[in-house]
Amino acid sequence: MENNVVSLGRKLEHDGLCFFVSCDFPAVCTAQKAPSASVGRLYTDKHEWVEVSNENVATVGISHYAQEALGDVVFAQLPSIGTEIKQHDEVGALESVKAASELYSPVSGKVVEVNTEVENAPALINKACYTQGWLFKVLLSNSDELKSLMDEDSYSKFLKSDAH
Numbered sequence: 001m002e003n004n005v006v007s008l009g010r011k012l013e014h015d016g017l018c019f020f021v022s023c024d025f026p027a028v029c030t031a032q033k034a035p036s037a038s039v040g041r042l043y044t045d046k047h048e049w050v051e052v053s054n055e056n057v058a059t060v061g062i063s064h065y066a067q068e069a070l071g072d073v074v075f076a077q078l079p080s081i082g083t084e085i086k087q088h089d090e091v092g093a094l095e096s097v098k099a100a101s102e103l104y105s106p107v108s109g110k111v112v113e114v115n116t117e118v119e120n121a122p123a124l125i126n127k128a129c130y131t132q133g134w135l136f137k138v139l140l141s142n143s144d145e146l147k148s149l150m151d152e153d154s155y156s157k158f159l160k161s162d163a164h
Contacts, residue, residue, distance in 0.1 A: 042149035071098040109138040
């Protein structure tokens, strides 16, 4: 299958994950490619992602696949700032109109920031899971754990397998 979409007679580039289209009326649309997941983003088999900054702080969220499977997210229970968490710990929950899902930490460390915008408007997870819809940030205590996570290519293959 080709990685593009045709909209109103125009071909829009699509990277296989997601793209954004904004429209002004009357029907003038522009497309913006989603930020590439290949820029250091790593994934778990439970569909959380993590991206580490230079300060050893990891931003955590759920993947496009996960938010799509959940449907419209209506509630986000996130860990408290200051909480010490371990890799694979259940640290919160997301509820949608279709289901509730536990949230697991992809890394160990101390929660240093929580996305209060997501707590107030959980739909941000569906609208921009890799940008505005991030969930929390962790000061890493064991960066070796990152080796157990999947890069974009491995995660893409995982999604195509029956393992998830």
